[in-house]
Amino acid sequence: MRRDPRSAPHPLPEPSRADKHTRRLRPSCAATGLRALGAIAGGLTVYASAPPHHLWWLAPLGVALFALALHHRRARGGFGYGFLFGLAYLLPLLSWLYDTVGEEFGVWPWFGVVTIEAVFFGLAGAGMARVSRLPGAAIWMAAVLVATETLRSHAPYGGFPWGRLAFTQPEGAFGPLASFGGAALVTFGVMLSGCGLAALTRHLRDGIRERPWPAVSAATLTALPITAGLASMSTLDTAPSAGTATVAIVQGGAPNIGIGLMGKNELLRANHIQ
Numbered sequence: 001m002r003r004d005p006r007s008a009p010h011p012l013p014e015p016s017r018a019d020k021h022t023r024r025l026r027p028s029c030a031a032t033g034l035r036a037l038g039a040i041a042g043g044l045t046v047y048a049s050a051p052p053h054h055l056w057w058l059a060p061l062g063v064a065l066f067a068l069a070l071h072h073r074r075a076r077g078g079f080g081y082g083f084l085f086g087l088a089y090l091l092p093l094l095s096w097l098y099d100t101v102g103e104e105f106g107v108w109p110w111f112g113v114v115t116i117e118a119v120f121f122g123l124a125g126a127g128m129a130r131v132s133r134l135p136g137a138a139i140w141m142a143a144v145l146v147a148t149e150t151l152r153s154h155a156p157y158g159g160f161p162w163g164r165l166a167f168t169q170p171e172g173a174f175g176p177l178a179s180f181g182g183a184a185l186v187t188f189g190v191m192l193s194g195c196g197l198a199a200l201t202r203h204l205r206d207g208i209r210e211r212p213w214p215a216v217s218a219a220t221l222t223a224l225p226i227t228a229g230l231a232s233m234s235t236l237d238t239a240p241s242a243g244t245a246t247v248a249i250v251q252g253g254a255p256n257i258g259i260g261l262m263g264k265n266e267l268l269r270a271n272h273i274q
Contacts, residue, residue: 032077035069039081039125042066043088049168050093056172059165060222062089063194066125067141068201072133075126082125086118093163101259117152117160124148138199138221142191146184165190174225176232189225196221 045062049055069081091114098110124145131140145165153161166186169175174193177185199218252271254261261268 035073035077035081036084038065038069039085040088042069043085043090044092046165046168047089047092050163051168051170054171056169056174059168059174059190060194060197063165063191064197064201067128067132067138067195067198070125070129070132070141071198071202073129075130078125078127078129079122080125082128083118083122085125086121087114089121090114090117090163104258104260113160116156117163120148120152123151138192138195138218141195142188145191146188149187150184173229176229176236177225179232179235189229193222193225196224 042062042065045058045065047062049058049062066081066085069085070078073081091111094110094114094117097113098107101109127144127148128141131137131144134140149161149164153159153164164183164187166174166178166183169186169190174186174189177189181188196218200215200222203215203218250272252268252274254268254271255264257264
């Protein structure tokens, strides 16, 4: 009995080159989860570096964890990792907002401000992910975050610069860079050191016997901001000035009533006059 060839099962088509490339780029759930945990750990580590903890050297370590999560990701994934980093960093950093108005308004003012500001870190993450494939990626990634920090310092409603990476460095090796480029240069230094450390970690993991120069370059970028900061210590004059100064300070005091204080102008004026 002859078999109708039309009834034979058709072989599955071979996947195209584009399908293979997409499948190869699509991260596994485990890898995505690890990157998300790395971004969150990075944000918490940067928070731990901020005052009053006095652990300035933790900031580049937190940035390195963030940069590792963003390496060779798409912009959409980078936005998500950046948003998680921002939440982990800003939720504890801005907890004073809840302490101030939480009793009257609950968690929403605190969480609302943190969410809006975390969006800027999401934008930074998207941009950093895109430039992570460029030569000298650590430099470009640092520049992207400085740009988004500048943006959120001016918008919306006049900006909210609280939590700039430079503000984690009132002491330590990066602080003296402010005498040359202000807060922007300090942030750039922290970012460059952290992103360079992330690149160095990847090169050491992959092995450097055949191609040592990328690892040497990454190590140089890691150490350069710290070395420049230490070399600039002499620009910070902490010697006492000659002569004397008379200073008058008036602090009238205010009732601890949270945001309701905005309607107590007469009381505050009276306290100061008294």
